[in-house]
Amino acid sequence: MAYDPNNIFAKILRGEIPCQKIDEDDHTLSFADIHPQAPVHILVIPKGAYVDWADFAANASAEEIHAFTKAISRVAELSGISETGYRVISNIGANSHQEVPHLHMHVLGGAPVGPLVMTMA
Numbered sequence: 698m699a700y701d702p703n704n705i706f707a708k709i710l711r712g713e714i715p716c717q718k719i720d721e722d723d724h725t726l727s728f729a730d731i732h733p734q735a736p737v738h739i740l741v742i743p744k745g746a747y748v749d750w751a752d753f754a755a756n757a758s759a760e761e762i763h764a765f766t767k768a769i770s771r772v773a774e775l776s777g778i779s780e781t782g783y784r785v786i787s788n789i790g791a792n793s794h795q796e797v798p799h800l801h802m803h804v805l806g807g808a809p810v811g812p813l814v815m816t817m818a
């Protein structure tokens with residue numbers, strides 16, 4: 698899938714729409730999810746134009762991958778959920794119901810977050 702520069706996270710990165718920022722560095726931005734699914738629900742995104750994890754793994758620089766990996770645990774520390782535990786999820790494509798076509802990690806915690814996935818029928 699080609700990257701759509703008009704997706705909502707691209708607009709957040711350009712400052713065209715606001716976000717509740719948690720953390721930022723040269724390669725990443727982290728902000729609160731607008732519809733939280735847990736007491737703490739943060740989205741960590743790369744600043745580069747990557748559709749999803751597969752695109753990022755194939756095309757991002759080592760520096761971008763390093764920064765992204767570090768940002769995920771850093772926001773957990775900043776949010777106070779490191780000790781109690783949290784879940785990191787990335788949806789990729791149709792079967793996962795990825796809504797926003799810009800790579801993002803969901804960082805969820807602050808309370809037990811339930812089973813990993815819907816069980817198969």
Ligand code: 5GP
Nearest residue numbers: 705716728729730731732788794795796797
């Ligand atoms: P996905 O289904 O693509 O993995 O998750 C997209 C996430 O982005 C959803 O959890 C949704 O609540 C969040 N989201 C969608 N639009 C906005 C927005 O404008 N601002 C913020 N902060 N989060 C958003």
